[in-house]
Amino acid sequence: MRTIVFIDGYNLYYGIVRHTPYKWLDIFKLFQERLLLPETELLEVRYYTAPVLGSLCDDPASPQRQRQYLQALRKLHPEKIAIFEGKLVKSTPILRLAEPIPAAPELTMARVITLTEKKTDVKFASIAPLCVWVWSRRLPARNIGISARN
Numbered sequence: 001m002r003t004i005v006f007i008d009g010y011n012l013y014y015g016i017v018r019h020t021p022y023k024w025l026d027i028f029k030l031f032q033e034r035l036l037l038p039e040t041e042l043l044e045v046r047y048y049t050a051p052v053l054g055s056l057c058d059d060p061a062s063p064q065r066q067r068q069y070l071q072a073l074r075k076l077h078p079e080k081i082a083i084f085e086g087k088l089v090k091s092t093p094i095l096r097l098a099e100p101i102p103a104a105p106e107l108t109m110a111r112v113i114t115l116t117e118k119k120t121d122v123k124f125a126s127i128a129p130l131c132v133w134v135w136s137r138r139l140p141a142r143n144i145g146i147s148a149r150n
Contacts, residue, residue: 002041005031009049010117024069028077042080047073050086050117089116 007027017023032042049070054063073081094111101107 001037001039002043003036004043005045007045007047009047023065024072026076027073028080045077045081046084047081048084048086050088053088053090053115056090056113056115086117090114091116 005027012027013023017025027047028042028045031045036042047070049066052063052066054060057063070083074083091114092111093114094109096109097107
């Protein structure tokens with residue numbers, strides 16, 4: 001079976017690897033050797049992410065490490081990994097508190113920092129109709145021009 005893997009990089013990082021020693025995960029090797037059946041031909045891994053904002057990171061070196069990680073993935077598997085980058089947009093809305101703060105019971109609203117990923121989800125979702133079309137017709141991906149450059 002010919003397979004393309006789609007990964008939401010932020011969900012992978014914050015949902016699975018953030019508090020583990022596996023931050024430098026070789027995602028292509030993980031799928032090829034551990035998660036897919038041996039008879040599966042892994043054509044490509046498509047990794048969707050956005051650069052982290054250094055001003056909001058616990059560690060100021062986080063943006064540099066993220067760039068190094070993405071560069072390492074590109075060098076390890078230049079024809080097999082495609083990285084699609086969006087961006088993070090920071091906003092500071094005033095929002096109502098979900099629960100009172102015991103130290104400040106009179107406080108009902110607070111200014112908070114929110115991050116919204118832009119373009120990453122759109123890039124990720126834009127391929128979905130094509131995938132459904134291919135699957136419904138059982139066509140090999142090469143017949144419709146899917147590649148790391150799309």
